[in-house]
Amino acid sequence: MSVMDLPEFEAALMYGVEALREGLAVVVANPSPLTYGVIARDARVVNRLKGRPAGQPVGVSVHTEASHDRLFRCLDLRTDSLAMVDFALAERITVLAPIRPDPTMPEWLAPAVKDGWVLFFDGSWGPTWFLWESHPFLYGSSANRTGEAPAASAAEARAQFPARSQMIIDADDQRRPATAYGPSTIIRVARDGRPRLHRSGIQDPDVLLNRLREFRSAVAVLDGSARSPLGRTYLSTSVDENGKPKQLVPNTRIRLGFARQPNKNEGDPRVWDIVRAHVGCNSLGTAAAAGELLTGGRLSIPGIGGTQVGCEPPLRDQEEWLEAFLTSGPAWRLSGDELTLTSGGTTITLLDRMVAEPDFPLDGVKWTVVTTITNADARQGYGRTEAAWIRFDDGRLTGWTGGNDVTGTVTRNNTELSFTDVAVSNRACTAESAAMQAAMLATFQPAVSYTIDHNQLTLLAPSGRGLDLSAQVRY
Template sequence: MLLVAMTACGEGSTPVGVGPGAAGPTGVYVSQSGHELVEGTRVRVEFTDDGRLLASAGCNTMSGPVETGGGKVVVRDLSVTEMGCDPARHAQDEWLAGLLTASPAWRMDGERLVLTANDTELVMARETVPPLLGTTWVVDTLVEGEVASSVPTRATLTFSADRVAVDTGCNTGGATYRMTGNAIVFEPPVLTRMACAPEVMAVEDAIVAVMDGKAEVSTDGQTMTLSNGAKGIRMTAG
């Protein structure tokens, strides 16, 4: 993916995590409150051990060197991937990039991280990693090459030991599967055969295409992506 450089407006060159008060935030945080987000999305911010910030808001990934001294989160040269998304998610990416490049103030409220800038107070909790089995994974994004689109219905996958239950938002059913390395090999899913609106059937077609044989698995905290060739579905733990 191409990267677009965005320059922060922070001042000074305080070393990472050093400054008046407490040490800077570490680890991964996900949004709880403070800004109305596109349905099915969340803000995720990670402070890495090597002094970088990684962030996302449901579409593209942002990254850059970060300094947290003096009670500010200062991101230098923020880069943003260029995946195509629907207008609402693009606008949300722009909002998050604007927040991060405004050198927001940070404070810890117990285990919660609070970022404040641009008349916004974003409250974030430490991320927990859900198990694959027994978790209801809600499909929130369809991926076709470098283009991502939102899902107009609630579609879910729920994995048990050797079977996955599927609800496409129209039809229901399931398939057997097996794990192999960082991939899942699906047997052909068996679903009911009800007809639904074209945009809902497009979601079902995408899920079935990803479950056609071997799908690569990538996880990012509470998000899991299944990819089969150019097609993919991104899911969040429900």
């Protein structure tokens, strides 16, 4: 089915995704009574559409699990305050929070940071979720030219941006009627966790702040500690059973991730505490109301679900062992970056993933192509005898397509790479290496987004073509 065959609203969302990939701005609806907003992959595009200086800070939307977790690691706030922030995001409030002077802060946060404070929101909304979650992060602001009121309807958006907006997602019929519309309220959360009104919006500030303070106090009592594993991922460093080391299946390790996320559906709880687990085969996980997962120094998991991949017997047995351990109510203890879980005679020691597996640098690393990407999400692996790879060194690209050498130049900003002067040698290619070479050349374009997760690099061109690459790592 082509885009032209889709219903009008779904087709508009698809065109919106393509516009964002091409580096354009999109004006998108928010749920009532919020006004429309403008979003883009490049903060400068948002400012240009609004008629503001290119370098003016903007908000960043943290609507995916990865961007949410990376941001929250950088916030200079205690656990109970982070829970309050998640509650605010669930209520569609924009947050201004202190950020640590951390050299590992992801570069994509820079356009949203000013004087040690970061501005962020969760723009994802049910009818338009596909538009948001087709990108790892997006920059945004209210849909208005400087000095004018934010657009409360698609018609008002068209009036303000008749020739400047490249795409307007008309979702007026998806929103409930409201007597008044306005932009999101902005709260400023101090380092001591106290929220204050930073900018009035459509939400009542007195009611809002009281609810946030009450929620923070309640979660602080439930957590019982200023520190917890929430917001971090841990990797096992040792497992002991009855005083003796337990050997895991070769080339596997236990991965536990703890998160606190807003409930995007109507109703309670407004914020979930989540644990995710992996030990070589299926992904496991469960959620509980905020404050109820890590109570009284114990991990309280009444049940756990997961994917249904068929595992080989050693991995299946190991997975069942871990599931039984996690649901036994193990005691947890956090000491610096080390997390210890204990139940019965079993002790699992884990280390913060950012310490155990810090992100590789972009430069000076041989990145091997694992899969090629088409249409931003469809992935295809190749079984070459000699893998294709690339390397970045101070603005120079070198590599191997599986049949030819590749060279070029590359420049970078906070979120993107721009490739120029890309050339390949002139050797004959097999059909498979020719397909890989075409995929690589289609990726090496201007304005290519890049993300690094430990030893995994993803490149995605505006066309939706891209590459998943990996740097070698050993346990």
